[in-house]
Amino acid sequence: MRATIRDVAREAGVSIATVSRVLRDSTAVRPTTRDRVLAAADELEFVPSALGRQLAERRHAANGIVFPDLSGPYYAEVVLGYESVAAELGRSVLILSTRDRPDAESAVQAMAERCDGLVVLGRTVPDAAVERLVVRGAHVVMVARPPVGGADSVNARNRQGARALTEHLLDLDVRRLVFVGDPSTSPDVAERLRGIQEALPADADLQLHHVDSLDEECGAHVVGDYLTRALPDAFVCANDELALGMLGRLSAAGVDLPGRVKVAGWDDVMAARYAGLTTVRQPMRELGATAARLLDELISGSRSHPTHELLPTQLVVRSTTLGKVAP
Amino acid sequence: MRATIRDVAREAGVSIATVSRVLRDSTAVRPTTRDRVLAAADELEFVPSALGRQLAERRHAANGIVFPDLSGPYYAEVVLGYESVAAELGRSVLILSTRDRPDAESAVQAMAERCDGLVVLGRTVPDAAVERLVVRGAHVVMVARPPVGGADSVNARNRQGARALTEHLLDLDVRRLVFVGDPSTSPDVAERLRGIQEALPADADLQLHHVDSLDEECGAHVVGDYLTRALPDAFVCANDELALGMLGRLSAAGVDLPGRVKVAGWDDVMAARYAGLTTVRQPMRELGATAARLLDELISGSRSHPTHELLPTQLVVRSTTLGKVAP
C-alpha cells in the first residue's frame, strides 16, 4: 500500500500535523524537524492523497466543461483554450460530451459533484437544469449561449458578424438569400440569423432552410433540394461544415460558383481556407480561456455578481462570395 | 451548507449506516424505514458527496487522458472515443494537454493522483515518467506509442498502411520520394517512415525532410525549399495538415499536381476530402474507445497481464496521386 501521512509522521518521529505543515510549508517549522520530515517523505516516496486533501479542504481543485461534441474544430478549440487557462490556475479539467447521451442531465449533475464549477457550451443542457445547478450553489459559466439564472456567460458577437457578412453580400447585389441551419439547435445560430435579418433591407428576401444537424452531409442534402427549383443569390450557413458540404455538392452538380450562387459559412475552420470559403471567424480558443477566467473569479469568490463577456468576430472574405450577382 | 448523510439520518430518525444502505440499496432494509429515509433525503435535497464516497471506497471513478494538443482532428477524435466509452463505464474523464507546458511531467503525476488510471497519447511524456507511474501502481494505457514498462498499448497499423501507400505510389512509377515529417516527434510517424522504407525497392530514392511541427505552415514552408531545386516524384507527409499546407503552396506556385508531383497525407481528416488528398485513414475514435476498454480491464482487475492492440488502417486514394509519373 502507498504511504500515508501517518507513515511519514512515524518515520520522522513527529505528529501528522507537523508533516502536513512541512508539506504545505504553512506555519514555521524548525529547520531540523523539517529536514527529518522531508527525508522521511522522500524515503517512503510519499505523495499526498488528492482525495484526502480535497475532502479536508472541501474543494476539488477541478473544473468541468460540458460540450455537445468534439468532432468539429469549434468545440475542440474552445476546450483547449479552457484547459490551458484552468491548468495555469492549478485546476484539473473534467470533460463531458453530451453527444448521443440520453441521460445528459444526470451526467451533468454528477459532474457538478466532482468539481468546483463548470462551463456549459451551447445547447447541451436544458435551461432548467442549469438553473438547478446554480440554485444548488454550483458555479456556472455559459459559453455560446445566453446566460441563465445568474450564471456568467461568454459569447462571440454573432449579430455583429452576421451584419458584416450581410452587408458584404448586399454589396455584391445579393437580394435573395437562404439561411441554412436550425436556429433552435443553438442560441448562437439564432443570433446569426437575427443579425442577418437586421441588416437586410426591405426589398431583400430571406428564406430559412432547416436542417437536422450542422454537418457536411446535411449541407450536401440541402443542395439536392435546390437543383429542382430556383437557386437563391446566396446561401449563408450556420457553420462551415454545412457550407463545405454544400460546396462539394454544388460543384458536383456543375453549378457556377460564385457566379450563379454564393456561399458563406461560419467559424473559419481549417477546411474553409482550402475550400476558399467566405466565413465569419470567431475567437474559439479565447472563448474557452475567458470562460475559465470567469469561472475562477466565481470560485475564488473575487466576484459575486454575474458578468457577461462579448468577444469580437471577423468577416473573412474568400472566393465563394466574389463578384456581383448577374443581373 | 449542503445536507450530509448525518442530516438525513437525523431527519429520518435512523443511523447513518441505514441511510447509506438505502442509498446504495445494498443490504435489506425494511420498506417503511427505507421510505422514511428517502423522504428525508428528498426533503433535504440530499446529494451524496462524491469526495466522501471516493475516499471511503478508495477509488476515483475517474480516468485521465494526456494528449499533446487538440488542434488537429486527430487527438480530438481519440479523446471523443475515449470519453464516450469511459462515460458508459461510469467514469469521469480528466484531460491534460501538454502543449506549451514545461512542467508536463509533474502535471501528469498530479493527474495520476486524481484518477484510477490514465491514457497517454503519443510522445507527451518521457518513457521514464510513464514507468514511474506504472511502478507506483498506476494503470496506464499508451496510445499511438510503443508500450513502456508493462503498460498496455493501442496502436494503428502504421507500417501496413505505409506499405499500402508506398505500393500505390510505386504503381504510378514514383521512384524518388520525400517523406516530410520528423520521426522523432512521434513513434507513429517513425513507424510510417519504416513502413515506406520496407516497401521501397532498391532502385527507389527516399529522402527525409525534417520539419519542426506537423502543421500547415510547416508544409507550406517545405515547398519553398523545393521551388529552387528539383522536385521529387512524390511527397509523403506525416499527417494531413502538413500535406494540406504543401498543396496550397504548390498550387500557388503553379506546380502541376498530380502531374509534376504527387502528395499524400495521413489520418484522413475532414479537410483532406475537400482537397482531394490521398491519405491513410486510421480509426481515431476507435483508438480512444479501445484504450478506455483496456484501462477498465486494468482497473477492475479483470486482467493483469499487459496487452497490445493493433487497429487497422486503410489507404484512401484521391486526386493528389492520380496518373503515372511522366517519363
Added chain:
DNA sequence: TTGAAAGCGGTACCAC
C-alpha cells in the same frame, strides 16, 4: 515549535 484531536462525508464491519 509541536502535538492531540476534531472534523470533512461517506462506507462497511460487527454487534445486538
Added chain:
DNA sequence: GTGGTACCGCTTTCAA
C-alpha cells in the same frame, strides 16, 4: 433489520 463505530487521508484549530 439497525445502530455504533472505526476507518479512508488529509487540514486545521487549540493547547501545551
